[in-house]
Amino acid sequence: MHPQLEVLLQIQDLKAQKRELEEAGGGRQVQEEQFKLDVPAALEALDGKIEELEGDLDPPVRRRYERMASGITRVVAPAINGTCYGCFVSVATSVASDRSERNSLRSCDNCGRFLYFVS
Amino acid sequence: MVLREFFDKDVVALDLQGDSKDEILKELIALLALDEKSEGILFKMLKRRENLGSTGIGRGIAIPHCRSLVVNRLRIAFGRRKAGVEFKAIDDHPVHYFFLIVAPPLEVSNQYLPVLGKIAQFAKEPQVPERLAKLETPEEFLALLEEKSV
Ligand SMILES: [Zn+2]
Numbered sequence: 527m528h529p530q531l532e533v534l535l536q537i538q539d540l541k542a543q544k545r546e547l548e549e550a551g552g553g554r555q556v557q558e559e560q561f562k563l564d565v566p567a568a569l570e571a572l573d574g575k576i577e578e579l580e581g582d583l584d585p586p587v588r589r590r591y592e593r594m595a596s597g598i599t600r601v602v603a604p605a606i607n608g609t610c611y612g613c614f615v616s617v618a619t620s621v622a623s624d625r626s627e628r629n630s631l632r633s634c635d636n637c638g639r640f641l642y643f644v645s
Numbered sequence: 646m647v648l649r650e651f652f653d654k655d656v657v658a659l660d661l662q663g664d665s666k667d668e669i670l671k672e673l674i675a676l677l678a679l680d681e682k683s684e685g686i687l688f689k690m691l692k693r694r695e696n697l698g699s700t701g702i703g704r705g706i707a708i709p710h711c712r713s714l715v716v717n718r719l720r721i722a723f724g725r726r727k728a729g730v731e732f733k734a735i736d737d738h739p740v741h742y743f744f745l746i747v748a749p750p751l752e753v754s755n756q757y758l759p760v761l762g763k764i765a766q767f768a769k770e771p772q773v774p775e776r777l778a779k780l781e782t783p784e785e786f787l788a789l790l791e792e793k794s795v
Binding site: 535602606 | 682686689690693694696697698699700702708711712713714715717735749750751758761762765
């Protein structure tokens with residue numbers, strides 16, 4: 527996996543965690559009631575970590591990430607069985623199968639999201 | 646939906662060896678049989694959740710959990726460490742029983758939170774820690790879930 531993709535994935539997972547804590551009921555309620563989590567402190571910690579990881583992105587990747595992040599919630603989409611799960615359009619076969627291609631930082635030709643190949 | 650549906654005996658380990666939170670998390674992750682890179686990412690995510698506040702909910706039970714793109718469906722595992730491990734649990738007692746839950750960020754079926762809630766509920770059932778302590782086979786663990794019908 528491309529190291530920058532790994533950073534992007536972590537940012538995205540942390541943002542998902544954050545969204546879940548921000549929504550009243552659901553995730554927030556479970557975290558507060560079952561795990562006695564201090565939600566405001568947790569949100570602050572998540573923000574700090576997200577910012578730190580964003581700082582690890584190379585400038586060109588960061589620019590693309592920021593452009594996308596302003597419009598969509600998920601900038602990395604899983605590619606499963608040759609389909610981008612961001613836009614549900616099939617990913618070019620050469621991209622989906624070639625191992626060296628898989629290890630480079632690839633984006634979906636259709637929606638522009640960074641692709642994470644799930645096997 | 647019942648918890649039993651989400652487990653099979655391959656994801657039940659009654660003899661974990663780790664002596665620290667990190668070692669236990671790694672052993673639990675290994676039960677999911679992911680690739681090495683995914684295991685590494687998942688470990689970091691679980692650690693970050695633990696750093697926000699321990700998932701040790703008391704009575705010797707912890708429920709490490711997170712969402713991550715490294716899985717494409719809800720995944721669960723159960724592990725037991727007879728000797729107990731310091732996990733910074735709510736009641737400050739060592740943890741012996743671990744339920745690992747991982748779900749993708751977006752799930753069509755939305756099972757993650759209900760399952761998390763059900764496991765927390767299971768953990769509060771009378772006699773559960775005592776019964777978990779006495780398990781001898783993964784099959785007995787599955788039978789216990791069925792019996793409690795959570
Ligand atoms: Zn796409």
